[in-house]
Amino acid sequence: MxxxxxxxxxxxxxxxxxxxxxxxxxxxxxxxxxxxxxxxxxxxxxxxxxxxxxxxxxxxxxxxPFDSGGSSAVLRKAFRMPAVGDIRNRIMALADRSVKGNPEIFELFAYRLPKTETPEKLRERLEAMARGADPLVRRVPDPMRKIIRSNLGFFMDRSPKDFDLRGASMGNLILTGGYFNYKRQIDPVIYLFSRLVEARGVVRPIIxxxxxxxxxxxxxxxxxxxxxxxxxxxxxxxxxxxxxxxxxxxxxxxxxxxxxxxxxxxxxxxxxxxxxxxxxxxxxxxxxxxxxxxxxxxxxxxxxxxxxxxxxxxxxxxxxxxxxxxxxxxxxxxxxxxxxxxxxxxxxxxxxxxxxxxxxxxxxxxxxxxxxxxxxxxxxxxxxxxxxxxxxxxxxxxxx
Known part of the structure; x- marks a missing residue:
């Protein structure tokens, strides 16, 4: 019936x-x-x-996704993309830091590259992170570490050599790499990283x-x-x-x-x-x-x-x-x-x-x-x- x-x-x-x-x-x-x-x-x-x-x-x-200041402004100008900084902030605010791996990811996402380093040194640091050789990335357990390294690789492949990395948010760079990995779609990237850090809520750009x-x-x-x-x-x-x-x-x-x-x-x-x-x-x-x-x-x-x-x-x-x-x-x-x-x-x-x-x-x-x-x-x-x-x-x- x-x-x-x-x-x-x-x-x-x-x-x-x-x-x-x-x-x-x-x-x-x-x-x-x-x-x-x-x-x-x-x-x-x-x-x-x-x-x-x-x-x-x-x-x-x-x-x-209309933020036009700070690190988001540099990314938007270089790549014609929506701002990801506020999205990253909210995902991390909702993250469950008690789950294995979350404190390490939180530390990595919250880290900003020094403003006083030379462009060459900053590029070398980012390359080390993409290889998994940097301590901040090495502390993140697999499979999360592999995903982060992959997305950093996508970012480095797409970014111009003169891209200004001074003060750049690592979370923003990782999300941007994922944005290119998913053919300029932001929702799959947000979903993936929300799952990685066990975000207790849904975060989406209005558009x-x-x-x-x-x-x-x-x-x-x-x-x-x-x-x-x-x-x-x-x-x-x-x-x-x-x-x-x-x-x-x-x-x-x-x-x-x-x-x-x-x-x-x-x-x-x-x-x-x-x-x-x-x-x-x-x-x-x-x-x-x-x-x-x-x-x-x-x-x-x-x-x-x-x-x-x-x-x-x-x-x-x-x-x-x-x-x-x-x-x-x-x-x-x-x-x-x-x-x-x-x-x-x-x-x-x-x-x-x-x-x-x-x-x-x-x-x-x-x-x-x-x-x-x-x-x-x-x-x-x-x-x-x-x-x-x-x-x-x-x-x-x-x-x-």
Whole structure:
């Protein structure tokens, strides 16, 4: 007899924030933990991700591949590829360092070549690593060592002799070699290295493309490149951001609206909770929403959607209050939808610390946008003035 057709019903439930029982269950069996999905990039979520593996092994991290600073910038310029630095950071944050081989891989991936060595010495060092003669690689057990050596070999074969290795991240070079090994496909490389280090979660770029972030400021200034917006490698912006979009060329003149891949959309639709987390507002969070179809997938996900605003100063948020940031998220989510969608299907909650008086003063404005404000003690004595990762996680678990 054929199985009866599955029926879907919608339930409304009341939750405790945080929920000690749910927290204890997740800690006892993190392999059965909820699929909490984060739209992020950069390093702001690193500490939270490291703690998150104690509660769930099923988190999903969609990362922006548009980083144009540091080691990633050198690789992108040389090879016309998406940035891999933030992807590497998140994989390593989720890694289980207790498994045999993981501490050695973590050390290798985190290592940066010296900035003071000559190009010839750096090339010799990299060749020794590819041969397995360098101590950092020799300590990694097989078969992981063979895979790493193979990918370093691919990188050396493709890189020009004058490639600038000063300060280069070994993790980035290894992932780049794998990128060429898999014919410029980044997903198989991420999957392989996630398995190698037993990453307790899924990490994927929002899109596998070499694109550039372009910001239009309110005073008419046009900034091309994510690094020019963050204030980490250049001066802070002097005028608020009016709009951002993606371009297909380094000069930023060819605007594009890339489409979301079906597999990434499936991750979004299947989430138990969707989070727009702390991090650089435009270059880490909103940048993910520039891909066409993201809003549709979020709207189709039958789960809570929550925004966690930054507690500290973010140069990208110049001139913005909490309500402005919520309205901006809704605007870009709406843009990425194929048809008009009710705001409550895109964002339902703002989770902020009860001591953030400036943000709480805007609670009424936020609620008029159709978004509920949840104020909770998210800052601990140890974490002050920043959010305590464990307190944030416990609240997310209760909502999931």
């Amino acid at each position: 054929p199985d009866k057709a599955l029926r879907k019903i919608v339930l409304t439930r009341t939750v405790n924030l945080p929920d000690p029982v749910r927290t204890a269950m997740c800690r006892r069996s993190p392999e059965l933990g909820p699929r909490i999905l984060f739209f992020s990039g950069g390093s702001a979520l690193r500490r939270l991700s490291q703690k998150l593996v104690d509660y769930t092994h099923n988190s999903i991290h969609l990362i922006t 596998n493309a070499d694109m550039h972030l372009v910001a239009e400021l309110a005073d008419g200034t046009r900034l091309v490149g994510q690094h020019r917006l963050t204030g980490k490698e250049t001066a802070h912006i002097a005028s608020p951001v009016a709009d951002i979009h993606l371009a297909d060329d380094p000069a930023g003149f060819i605007s594009v609206e890339p489409k979301l891949k079906a597999k990434v959309a499936d991750h979004i639709r299947g989430a138990d909770l969707i989070c727009y987390p702390i991090g650089s507002f435009y270059s880490s969070v909103v940048a993910n929403l520039l891909v066409k179809g993201v809003g549709d997938a979020v709207a189709a996900a039958e789960c809570p959607k929550v925004y966690i605003p930054n507690r500290g100063h973010d140069p990208e948020e110049l001139g913005m209050g909490l309500a402005d940031k919520v309205a901006t998220l809704l605007r870009y989510l709406g843009r990425s939808c194929g048809t008009a969608v009710e705001p409550k299907r895109l964002l339902q909650f703002v989770l902020l610390d009860c001591g953030d008086r400036e943000a709480l003063a805007e609670a009424a404005r936020v609620r008029r946008l159709g978004v509920e404000v949840i104020d909770a003690p998210l800052v601990s004595e140890k974490s002050a003035p920043y959010l305590d990762p464990r307190r944030v996680i416990e609240h997310l678990l209760a909502l999931a």
